[in-house]
Amino acid sequence: MIRICPSILNADRDNLLSEISRISEQSDLLHLDVMDNIFVPNFTFTFEQSKKIIEECPIPVDSHLMIADPDESAHLYARAGSDSVTFHYEASSKPLETIFKIKDEGARVGLALKPATSFHDISELMEHLDMVLIMTVEPGFGGQSFMVDMMEKVRQARKEIDSQYLGKIWLQVDGGVSLETIARAAESGADTFVAGSAVFRSDDPGGMVDSLRSLALKSQTR
Ligand code: DX5
Numbered sequence: 759m760i761r762i763c764p765s766i767l768n769a770d771r772d773n774l775l776s777e778i779s780r781i782s783e784q785s786d787l788l789h790l791d792v793m794d795n796i797f798v799p800n801f802t803f804t805f806e807q808s809k810k811i812i813e814e815c816p817i818p819v820d821s822h823l824m825i826a827d828p829d830e831s832a833h834l835y836a837r838a839g840s841d842s843v844t845f846h847y848e849a850s851s852k853p854l855e856t857i858f859k860i861k862d863e864g865a866r867v868g869l870a871l872k873p874a875t876s877f878h879d880i881s882e883l884m885e886h887l888d889m890v891l892i893m894t895v896e897p898g899f900g901g902q903s904f905m906v907d908m909m910e911k912v913r914q915a916r917k918e919i920d921s922q923y924l925g926k927i928w929l930q931v932d933g934g935v936s937l938e939t940i941a942r943a944a945e946s947g948a949d950t951f952v953a954g955s956a957v958f959r960s961d962d963p964g965g966m967v968d969s970l971r972s973l974a975l976k977s978q979t980r
């Protein structure tokens with residue numbers, strides 16, 4: 759099973775709904791990047807703006823919170839209707855409590871790791887997770903280059919998931935995913951892919967989602 763989650767970070771923000779309609783048929787979830795200009799040096803949407811996007815989005819929303827206060831507010835994105843809410847391990851002082859608050863709102867919960875954070879830092883939290891997000895760029899901006907040296911971390915996560923949580927935990931990569939890089943990520947064990955620029959910079963975003971999916975499927979079997 760492969761999931762493609764286009765990120766609207768680089769889509770035309772003045773026409774978000776029409777941008778989303780260009781990929782909604784072909785995509786599994788919409789990846790909503792929330793940045794607060796504290797945890798990362800960039801700002802995207804206020805909570806109210808995010809809530810509006812979540813409510814109006816025709817497909818499930820995968821909210822990726824790059825915010826400094828997930829312990830206080832991550833669960834509100836679940837309450838607003840996100841299908842999945844991912845917060846950063848580095849931003850949380852009580853990850854287990856935040857995981858349960860998100861789950862109590864009925865959403866899937868993901869935990870994101872910045873490139874410098876080791877997978878082993880979160881292994882005791884794995885049993886409570888529905889998704890692990892391994893960043894393949896420094897969070898904050900779209901259009902950066904894919905960090906191939908993150909594949910070792912993906913392999914570690916894949917090994918742990920297959921040994922104890924098979925089929926339960928999605929393994930997502932986010933940042934610089936494109937036709938040139940998705941095969942490496944799939945071969946290393948990722949099954950859920952975020953793509954922003956690769957999708958919205960192409961002249962056929964829907965077709966690009968299909969191409970990314972078939973490339974990932976082909977590489978996954980190998
Ligand atoms: C970066 C975001 C990513 C980014 C992906 O902090 O979390 O979702 O928007 O964009 P591309 O695919 O262009 O790297």
Ligand code: ZN
Nearest residue numbers: 791822932952
């Ligand atoms: Zn993201």
